[in-house]
Amino acid sequence: MARRRTLPPGRERPARRIASSTPLRASRPETVPAGRPVSRGPRLARIGIWTALAAGPLALMVALAAPSGTVAQAAPAPTPSAARPQADPAGTASHFVELWLRADAAAPDNPVGAAVRAMAPQAELPARAREARAPEAVRVTALRTVRLPGGGWTVTVAAVTDEQHEPAPGTGTTDSAVVVQPAVRYFAVSGTGGKDDGPLVITGSPAEVSAPEAAPASTSVFDHPVPSTGPLAVSLGQFLRTYLAGAGGQGAGLERYLSPGTRLYAPRAASYARVEVQDIAADTETAGGKDVPADGTKARVRGRIEGEDRAGTRWPLEYHLTVTARAGRWEISALDTGSPAPMPAGVASPSATPIAGGTR
Numbered sequence: 001m002a003r004r005r006t007l008p009p010g011r012e013r014p015a016r017r018i019a020s021s022t023p024l025r026a027s028r029p030e031t032v033p034a035g036r037p038v039s040r041g042p043r044l045a046r047i048g049i050w051t052a053l054a055a056g057p058l059a060l061m062v063a064l065a066a067p068s069g070t071v072a073q074a075a076p077a078p079t080p081s082a083a084r085p086q087a088d089p090a091g092t093a094s095h096f097v098e099l100w101l102r103a104d105a106a107a108p109d110n111p112v113g114a115a116v117r118a119m120a121p122q123a124e125l126p127a128r129a130r131e132a133r134a135p136e137a138v139r140v141t142a143l144r145t146v147r148l149p150g151g152g153w154t155v156t157v158a159a160v161t162d163e164q165h166e167p168a169p170g171t172g173t174t175d176s177a178v179v180v181q182p183a184v185r186y187f188a189v190s191g192t193g194g195k196d197d198g199p200l201v202i203t204g205s206p207a208e209v210s211a212p213e214a215a216p217a218s219t220s221v222f223d224h225p226v227p228s229t230g231p232l233a234v235s236l237g238q239f240l241r242t243y244l245a246g247a248g249g250q251g252a253g254l255e256r257y258l259s260p261g262t263r264l265y266a267p268r269a270a271s272y273a274r275v276e277v278q279d280i281a282a283d284t285e286t287a288g289g290k291d292v293p294a295d296g297t298k299a300r301v302r303g304r305i306e307g308e309d310r311a312g313t314r315w316p317l318e319y320h321l322t323v324t325a326r327a328g329r330w331e332i333s334a335l336d337t338g339s340p341a342p343m344p345a346g347v348a349s350p351s352a353t354p355i356a357g358g359t360r
Helices: 041-065 090-102 111-119 231-245
Strands: 138-147 152-165 179-193 200-202 207-209 272-282 298-309 314-326 329-336
Touching (some): 090 152, 090 179, 231 272
Antiparallel strands (some): 179 200
């Protein structure tokens, strides 16, 4: 056994320190765990590919084992086309009556007779006397159309003709003179056709009939007379005189009688030298008062006047108007073109809407 060497006091060697040296860097970097999951896309893609390959033969076997057949599909529903309107026979009937009144059985091949036969192959033409002539002027208007079962129709036509007549005894005219007087006649024309806007045909000669029956007159809404000296009568009279016989041209200065926003034009063909107001009535008692009501008050008015033209002929005329109170006077806000129907009690008069050429 080796003996340990002992040094004298004071000369001992200091004890060695075992230093633990820390390397400057690790020989291998540490692996830090990631904070997000690892994508499994490639793995799922591989699984999908193998599944498809495995299912291919199985799908083929199922298709071969299934019974073959044709799948019936419902046919598309046909789109209904727009219904075509039924042809209106009124114009055809009016034209036929005008031609028929001018036709003559003695000349069936002239243009008028040929046109009648083209429209109505079975129609007979009028047989005129030698001295008789076709009417010089014929004006026809279709009044009423009646539809019959089976596609037939009948149109009532009014014809105004200039007929030649012998002078009445005691009139002072010579026997050789011929008097031409207007005559009003009514004819019923029957025919078929016109379905789906198709052609029309007249089945025979027209039948002369009486005038169509008129409907009974309805109760007038103008049951409140307006005094001739009241503010409404004065305003209405001034307006109608300016409207029909205004100084400086027809309708000059109409704007002063119209409500704001109302447009109205006077008839250019009118040539009245004098206009007189005969009667004025309103649909409300307020319109006939001595004082003009509050602004915005409306009333419907009927004015009967007499216009005398420059030849001295007097023409009775009737106007229906809507008036509105404003600034202490009545103003014209509408010139109605039709007779108004009676309104229920408690219903106010409708307001007017301005239109070109007049209001309604």
